[in-house]
């Protein structure tokens with residue numbers, strides 16, 4: 001048969017591969033092994049489903065044979081094989097319309113085009129990065145004839161009859177100068193381990209192994225065959241076949257962690273998309289969690305073939321502590337990083353994976369409180385990051401996150417806090433703006449204590465930013481007690497009267513404090529303290545403002561509102577002595593002490609001390 005030319009698109013593709021993938025020539029082996037694995041999968045399927053192949057004895061395997069002297073590598077499988085038409089159709093043309101369309105759109109700008117190559121599988125043709133001659137000897141299962149396909153990857157290919165004792169395919173590579181480093185057993189083992197360790201079929205390597213011979217006192221070379229992959233693809237087995245030990249071992253080999261994982265979730269999705277996910281949560285949070293250059297923890301496989309382990313696109317950032325595997329049947333093998341970002345298949349897998357992880361965590365919280373407590377100890381803050389960024393899963397995350405509280409020792413869930421709501425309590429309340437000790441003694445809590453309402457103590461530095469965006473938990477309002485309008489819930493009918501009585505003092509305070517405050521008014525939120533400072537709904541608390549300024553953020557001048565307690569002795573007495581000299585000092589002290597209780601530094605400590613001493617002088 002005369003030499004056949006490659007379809008134009010194949011020549012184009014070959015050029016493109018050589019231009020764009022030259023920095024990763026080693027992927028040729030991954031592609032060939034993946035083809036063999038597919039061929040084994042296909043034949044295995046036939047032996048299970050097709051009458052003609054039912055009696056067929058089948059021991060699926062992939063065999064690599066290295067000849068270091070001749071610089072050749074053969075890769076043989078006993079899979080489905082190809083006949084003459086198959087060889088022409090598969091290794092000479094490009095059948096897939098997607099790939100053809102893609103090639104038709106090529107601009108001819110090699111650099112630009114190379115960025116796009118990840119959109120389709122480069123497959124078999126990648127061998128021409130490392131070989132200047134490739135022979136494929138194949139015999140299709142169920143047929144007697146074998147054929148040899150030969151090509152230099154430049155002009156075209158030859159096909160001629162050949163011999164092969166059993167069905168399957170052998171690919172023989174004659175390495176070129178770029179491929180010579182791969183004529184090395186150590187290198188090959190390494191590549192197989194890296195990319196194909198979990199291919200479900202065993203991969204054997206035959207090579208010349210040097211062994212030290214003690215008697216002859218020299219090293220002797222022996223032809224050796226070794227299995228070089230673990231052939232386990234554990235995650236593709238059903239859960240019922242796997243023991244806890246299996247999962248723990250896989251976790252450790254994946255992560256290098258010496259400790260057992262806290263929990264794992266193993267899922268097989270079938271339907272419009274087929275994929276398997278196996279996620280582990282480390283018992284201890286990875287140390288680089290809060291570093292910018294943290295290492296992503298999920299490996300992407302396509303049909304058991306390792307694709308990448310450093311993509312941050314596989315799960316949202318707040319789940320960066322999750323380790324494990326996503327193995328998709330539907331993604332192309334050569335999916336690139338850029339493509340991953342907008343890939344619809346991956347998006348669906350990611351969305352479902354997040355839902356799965358969150359729902360499994362919910363199960364854990366309901367069924368194993370002790371383990372869930374360990375989880376929260378390590379990852380509560382990450383859940384809060386999720387609340388900030390993952391709007392779609394906000395309700396699920398609100399169920400998972402845990403809080404300190406005025407009502408219980410330790411931590412509580414929002415659901416539990418809700419179940420403890422008192423009669424007349426219309427919202428779930430929380431306080432932010434500083435360290436736990438400061439928050440627990442804040443005057444803002446007084447009325448809630450008096451009424452027996454629980455207040456959640458949000459003392460994490462990200463709490464205020466996160467929770468200022470969240471207004472509800474289910475149907476229940478979530479309110480910050482730091483905000484001015486929150487006390488509206490607590491108003492009683494005596495307020496108009498008290499307001500009238502206190503008005504002269506309020507006017508006086510406004511005149512004295514001037515533009516230090518937005519407003520002065522009475523409040524029903526205080527019990528033991530005379531005054532407190534609050535901020536508007538959409539403004540950060542005073543303490544947060546101070547932190548933001550310290551971090552160099554520019555803020556407009558945000559003034560707080562001073563609230564005073566009309567039932568407090570000092571306020572009552574002051575109302576009767578508005579013209580006394582002491583009234584001015586007392587007014588400032590109401591403001592200063594409210595600032596101090598917010599954990600905010602006084603703007604003029606010297607003036608404060610002088611006022612305090614003048615007032616003390618009158619009383620001691």
Ligand SMILES: Nc1ncnc2c1ncn2[C@@H]1O[C@H](COP(=O)(O)OP(=O)(O)OP(=O)(O)O)[C@@H](O)[C@H]1O
Nearest residue numbers: 035036039079081082090121122123124125169333
């Ligand atoms: N070892 C093999 N045994 C049987 N058929 C093979 C073998 N290698 C390749 N083929 C056939 O050649 C076709 C083309 O292979 P190639 O690697 O170029 O692309 P692919 O495997 O279809 O795509 P991708 O690389 O994106 O998975 C395969 O689809 C398969 O039909």
